[in-house]
Amino acid sequence: MAKTHFTVTVPSIPGHVGGSITCTEPAPQVYLLTLNSPPDNRLTPPMCAALLEALDRVEFGGLLPGGTPEGVLVTTSAIPKFYSNGLDLQLAMSTPGFTENSLYPLFRRFLTFPMPTIALINGHCFAGGLMLAMHHDYRVFSGGDRGYMAVNELEFGAPLLPPMAGIFREKLRPDVYRELALEARRFGGKEALAAGIVDALGGLGAGDDGEGVLKLVREKGLVAKGKMGVYGMLKQEMYRGQVALLDARGQDVVKAPALMEAEKKRKHEGALKVKAKL
Numbered sequence: 001m002a003k004t005h006f007t008v009t010v011p012s013i014p015g016h017v018g019g020s021i022t023c024t025e026p027a028p029q030v031y032l033l034t035l036n037s038p039p040d041n042r043l044t045p046p047m048c049a050a051l052l053e054a055l056d057r058v059e060f061g062g063l064l065p066g067g068t069p070e071g072v073l074v075t076t077s078a079i080p081k082f083y084s085n086g087l088d089l090q091l092a093m094s095t096p097g098f099t100e101n102s103l104y105p106l107f108r109r110f111l112t113f114p115m116p117t118i119a120l121i122n123g124h125c126f127a128g129g130l131m132l133a134m135h136h137d138y139r140v141f142s143g144g145d146r147g148y149m150a151v152n153e154l155e156f157g158a159p160l161l162p163p164m165a166g167i168f169r170e171k172l173r174p175d176v177y178r179e180l181a182l183e184a185r186r187f188g189g190k191e192a193l194a195a196g197i198v199d200a201l202g203g204l205g206a207g208d209d210g211e212g213v214l215k216l217v218r219e220k221g222l223v224a225k226g227k228m229g230v231y232g233m234l235k236q237e238m239y240r241g242q243v244a245l246l247d248a249r250g251q252d253v254v255k256a257p258a259l260m261e262a263e264k265k266r267k268h269e270g271a272l273k274v275k276a277k278l
Contacts, residue, residue, distance in 0.1 A: 107163065141201050
């Protein structure tokens with residue numbers, strides 16, 4: 001039976017019931033964070049803050065043997081249908097500083113976490129949810145024939161901001177990024193594996209078949225990768241371009257309204273140019 005270490009509360013806010021993030025240890029030095037914020041684990045400011053707290057408690061809260069970052073961090077969902085449905089767009093746009101103060105620090109923390117990280121994707125993983133999963137080192141899809149991964153900004157008319165798009169450029173083939181961004185293609189598990197979006201299929205792997213996360217951990221020797229204390233530093237160098245995008249502040253932060261306004265201006269000026277020549 002998995003050992004339970006702690007639970008972090010996700011406070012409720014208007015329109016979102018809140019929930020919890022529970023840390024268990026289903027295998028030695030494999031720390032599983034289970035997200036449970038119904039109905040679909042939206043990345044609200046409280047959810048981002050709770051995840052950051054959970055990461056701090058794993059790294060600095062005395063769980064790690066000898067205080068060294070030996071082990072593997074896994075995230076998954078207690079909600080069968082969803083890993084995460086991404087942002088609440090209205091909330092994100094109406095919350096001052098949401099991206100640079102909540103979302104991007106969370107992405108950066110996962111991207112440079114000092115031990116291997118695995119997203120165990122159990123159901124739908126859309127937009128910001130897929131971005132969160134992509135900031136992990138590995139992804140395992142356990143939804144079987146149910147559940148899709150997609151970047152569906154095209155379908156609801158939102159631009160991809162540089163720190164959101166950058167992780168796909170860093171980790172995926174150009175043709176796969178094109179299908180995600182410009183076709184809004186929904187990838188099932190097998191298609192995602194073939195495309196390199198996920199690294200394996202299966203569940204946690206605690207049963208007799210041994211498939212999934214724990215198999216990946218064993219085959220790659222992931223538990224010991226952080227023991228020398230440089231794993232996070234190596235990732236920070238490997239993904240320095242994405243880290244720089246996530247660290248942008250002040251005038252360097254690109255916001256969706258500014259992009260939309262620039263596009264509106266471009267169309268207006270183009271129409272005037274053509275009209276002047278008619």
